[in-house]
Amino acid sequence: MIKGNFPTQHFENLPTPFYYYDTELLKNTLTCIKKESSKYNYKVHYAIKANANEQILKIIQNEGFGADCVSGGEINAALNAGFNNNEIVFAGVGKADWEIETALKSDIFCFNVESAVELEVINQIANNLNKTAKVALRVNPNIDAHTHSYITTGLNENKFGINLEKLQETILLFSKLKNVSLIGLHFHIGSQITDMSPFQDLCIKINEIQSELKNVGITLQHINVGGGLGINYQHPNHIPMADFETYFKVFHDYLNLEKNQTLHFELGRSIVAPCGSLITKVLYIKEGTTKRFAIVDAGMTDLIRPALYKAYHHIENISSNEDFEIYDIVGPICESSDTFAKDYSLNKTKRGDLLAIRSAGAYGEIMASKYNLRELPKSFFF
């Protein structure tokens, strides 16, 4: 079995658990995205919520990406990392007044607005500040992304976006509201989508919406199709990157853009997930009655995805090349859900070995908590 290539000589004296980021893989991923998206002149915004580590933000900003933010804190982090204000989009169902003010004062590119009431509030606050807010309406296209129910967002039952039946009515509001201007439509159907058919469905739905709007004389400058492209969690060594070539080509092949219309993307996971690993030290091997446990010093407080979504992460013992044995890999937190993997095959493991929990660069470090009064994990870049 191929194992990851880790700079273990640097790991010896680092305080575990910690996040290790493979800078080269991140840069290669960004280069690939730029190459594939620029074939069609598409604009990619990085979804900061996937990982807001300052160094990660700087690397991504440096490669010329825009930013997709879901809070005032993220807008500030994006600006601090050097992202252009006019390449920042701001989404979220529950934008607080101060967040709207922050976005208006920073003259961001676009608000992705999720309801008529929100539109009225933005209009009011913009009026107070003597600004005009550029707005894309987030449309709920009622598309099933066939992904985990916690991370599907594009169905009528979800809290996100404006339902299709209400779209035209919401567009009419703009003629009454003087401090908002409609520039685009926004969509985001879910996350960890590895089958391209939901994206094809989305394109077809957008085509329908666009032709209906055209019938009533409305054409918008931009379409934003959100993010959601998944990665392969099973085989990080064989498939270290999402298939960006196919992904962008789907939109090129299926989506009918109007002349001069630009297409925007908001990728999070597919940019940062593969480059991060959570490195943890084995504290004890405990022989249970039916199970053998590898108890490690990382827990759900450092990486919550397995506990929250039963998410799979590939795990390797990077200190051992002995024969494989079966373990339950568990953390120290007082919750039974604090389990990284069950009946998992690792090279024979002993106290002091380092394990790498792979593909943890997205929704990992950023979701860490101090539960049990633990310290937040640090991060290292090699």
Ligand SMILES: *Cc1c(COP(=O)(O)O)cnc(C)c1O
């Ligand atoms: C979370 C989110 C994204 C990024 O999703 P990924 O699955 O990480 O690519 C993009 N846009 C919006 C509006 C989001 O909420």
